[in-house]
Amino acid sequence: MARPEEHTTRSRDRVGTPWAGEGAGPRAPRPAAYPGRVRARLTGRSAVEHGLRALCLAAALAPLLMLLVVTATLLVSALPAIRFSGLDFFTGRVFSFGNLYGGTPTVHHGVAAPHNASYGAAPLIVGTLLTSVIALVVAVPIAVGGALVLVERIPRRLQGGLSIFLELLAGIPSVVFGLWALLVLGPLLAQHVYPTLARLGVLVPFLRGPVGNGQGLLTASLMLAVMIVPIVAATTRDLLRTVPVLHKEAALALGMTRFEAVRVVTLPFVRNGIAAAAILGWARALGETMAVLMVSGNALNIFPYNLYAPTTTIAATIAAMLDSALTDATGMGVSALAEAGLALLTITLLTNWIGRQIARRTAGVPLPVGRGF
Amino acid sequence: MIVGPAVWIVVGLLRSALPLISFRLLAQDTAHLGLQNAIVGTLVLGLGVLVIAGPVGVGAGIYLSEFAGRRLASVARFFPEILAGVPSIVVGYAAYVLLVVRFHWGYSLLAAILALSALVTPYVVKSTEVALRQLPTSLRDGARALGLPTVTTLRRVLLPPALPGIVNGMVVALAISTGETAPLLYTAGFSDANPTPSLLHHPVGYLTYVVYTDIQLPSARMHQLANAAADVTLLVLLALILVGRLLGYHSARRAARMSL
Numbered sequence: 001m002a003r004p005e006e007h008t009t010r011s012r013d014r015v016g017t018p019w020a021g022e023g024a025g026p027r028a029p030r031p032a033a034y035p036g037r038v039r040a041r042l043t044g045r046s047a048v049e050h051g052l053r054a055l056c057l058a059a060a061l062a063p064l065l066m067l068l069v070v071t072a073t074l075l076v077s078a079l080p081a082i083r084f085s086g087l088d089f090f091t092g093r094v095f096s097f098g099n100l101y102g103g104t105p106t107v108h109h110g111v112a113a114p115h116n117a118s119y120g121a122a123p124l125i126v127g128t129l130l131t132s133v134i135a136l137v138v139a140v141p142i143a144v145g146g147a148l149v150l151v152e153r154i155p156r157r158l159q160g161g162l163s164i165f166l167e168l169l170a171g172i173p174s175v176v177f178g179l180w181a182l183l184v185l186g187p188l189l190a191q192h193v194y195p196t197l198a199r200l201g202v203l204v205p206f207l208r209g210p211v212g213n214g215q216g217l218l219t220a221s222l223m224l225a226v227m228i229v230p231i232v233a234a235t236t237r238d239l240l241r242t243v244p245v246l247h248k249e250a251a252l253a254l255g256m257t258r259f260e261a262v263r264v265v266t267l268p269f270v271r272n273g274i275a276a277a278a279i280l281g282w283a284r285a286l287g288e289t290m291a292v293l294m295v296s297g298n299a300l301n302i303f304p305y306n307l308y309a310p311t312t313t314i315a316a317t318i319a320a321m322l323d324s325a326l327t328d329a330t331g332m333g334v335s336a337l338a339e340a341g342l343a344l345l346t347i348t349l350l351t352n353w354i355g356r357q358i359a360r361r362t363a364g365v366p367l368p369v370g371r372g373f
Numbered sequence: 374m375i376v377g378p379a380v381w382i383v384v385g386l387l388r389s390a391l392p393l394i395s396f397r398l399l400a401q402d403t404a405h406l407g408l409q410n411a412i413v414g415t416l417v418l419g420l421g422v423l424v425i426a427g428p429v430g431v432g433a434g435i436y437l438s439e440f441a442g443r444r445l446a447s448v449a450r451f452f453p454e455i456l457a458g459v460p461s462i463v464v465g466y467a468a469y470v471l472l473v474v475r476f477h478w479g480y481s482l483l484a485a486i487l488a489l490s491a492l493v494t495p496y497v498v499k500s501t502e503v504a505l506r507q508l509p510t511s512l513r514d515g516a517r518a519l520g521l522p523t524v525t526t527l528r529r530v531l532l533p534p535a536l537p538g539i540v541n542g543m544v545v546a547l548a549i550s551t552g553e554t555a556p557l558l559y560t561a562g563f564s565d566a567n568p569t570p571s572l573l574h575h576p577v578g579y580l581t582y583v584v585y586t587d588i589q590l591p592s593a594r595m596h597q598l599a600n601a602a603a604d605v606t607l608l609v610l611l612a613l614i615l616v617g618r619l620l621g622y623h624s625a626r627r628a629a630r631m632s633l
Contacts, residue, residue, distance in 0.1 A: 048522075059430070062494065066494070070464055171548055286460070318463075319462055337466065348458055
């Protein structure tokens with residue numbers, strides 16, 4: 001047991017780096033480089049403390065372990081498909097499990113797959129990128145504008161109340177978003193907005209053509225935009241609060257209008273932080289599954305021919321097709337979906353990493369974890 | 374533009390589905406147009422997630438804020454952040470390949486709980502760490518001046534005031550696990566019966582599956598059931614967000630009172 005009357009005070013460096021922006025506390029002195037036994041007496045670590053440290057360390061390593069397990073599992077599971085399709089995975093236009101009910105399996109590069117099977121994911125990749133990028137283009141101005149209004153125009157007391165809506169938007173489950181987009185947003189857009197938009201098709205080719213029933217690329221993108229607004233808006237709000245008041249007042253004193261002050265002083269100050277938040281939002285849009293599955297129209301093997309065309313994404317395809325992949329006796333279907341998952345994982349890990357690197361460089365406000373809670 | 378969609382979704386859903394909420398939903402299972410098994414399943418899953426992600430997340434949070442040196446902490450903090458960015462379907466798929474197939478667990482409660490825990494642990498880690506870090510340094514200095522060992526400092530001095538923040542992290546974890554679907558599709562499966570006590574080999578029903586599946590079924594009554602399930606999910610989430618808000622308010626006031 002610990003004996004408090006001994007030298008127990010030099011517990012090591014427990015303050016560490018404060019999360020940027022959360023107020024820096026004074027740092028504990030660095031531990032002196034004493035040899036182990038002397039240090040143990042000086043720090044007076046008891047068996048209990050050692051046990052707690054070890055347990056907490058194990059817990060701290062758990063996320064790393066989970067990441068490794070997920071990646072390794074996908075990689076091992078995807079290996080046969082990677083060998084079977086090679087680069088065709090990225091260029092092929094047909095994603096099909098082939099004839100699951102008979103026929104001689106095709107052997108390709110030493111691995112067998114059902115007859116006529118083909119695992120080209122190009123339309124999936126294009127669909128994923130298109131929906132998420134359109135969502136981002138729509139969401140970022142709305143989120144930044146909303147945050148600006150919230151911080152600059154609305155009295156402090158009301159801000160907390162209005163921020164609840166951000167939390168609410170972040171907390172709504174994706175199936176509920178999907179349900180809403182399927183039953184309300186999609187039909188509304190298809191009946192009242194898309195026909196008008198299609199008339200502009202004379203000028204812009206993507207807007208031309210049949211508008212469909214409201215399940216498709218644009219509806220999915222708009223819904224995704226609503227889903228990523230809270231991530232971007234919450235971060236922007238916190239960033240805007242860190243803009244020094246003196247700079248803003250100086251701009252106003254120079255005779256700028258409030259709009260000019262925002263443009264010249266505030267926005268440059270938070271620009272990098274917004275970029276980081278936007279990238280995080282993008283990662284969320286890339287990985288969104290259920291909501292997209294419900295409103296994208298699930299069109300396999302075609303590139304969208306206009307903005308309203310049905311499409312699908314990698315994540316939605318994994319969720320939709322695993323059922324039929326399970327009936328593939330060669331196991332190649334499951335493997336191909338694992339390859340798609342691996343591609344998705346790689347893209348999202350990269351975007352997350354880049355976003356956090358930008359945020360770290362600028363050392364503004366910490367980025368929200370995951371969904372922007 | 375931000376308030377609009379939130380209000381639109383919530384009010385729209387509540388208005389269309391509130392009349393459908395009745396005692397029947399609680400009394401019958403999904404095969405008989407009720408939601409009993411789904412509600413119980415969601416509760417059991419949430420409980421399991423708290424049991425696993427709770428201790429792991431809190432332990433990791435304590436390590437990051439109390440034990441790890443500066444450089445180690447910044448490295449160790451990186452992994453939960455990245456883990457939180459992994460798409461939920463990818464986690465679900467990995468859990469399916471590894472747990473359901475390789476380990477022969479079948480569609481099971483444990484596989485579902487583990488998949489969900491991997492998703493929500495980062496939130497618990499972060500809120501625990503932030504809650505501990507927010508505490509005024511005078512608390513640590515005081516404990517140090519009294520010569521308290523670290524364990525006692527943690528238990529008697531630091532954890533009590535940080536508790537609202539930590540519990541808030543649990544609430545967020547619970548909210549997310551209530552709302553997730555993608556990681557459960559191929560780990561929990563679905564069952565019209567109430568969850569059994571067995572962890573393995575028995576599929577579990579949950580609310581969001583009903584929303585996703587029944588809206589695709591060709592019958593108005595199924596659609597109503599899906600709406601009702603979405604409604605119940607939303608009500609649970611609203612309650613959780615409210616609890617989280619109250620906790621946040623509480624901890625902020627406490628922190629303000631303590632830092633003289």
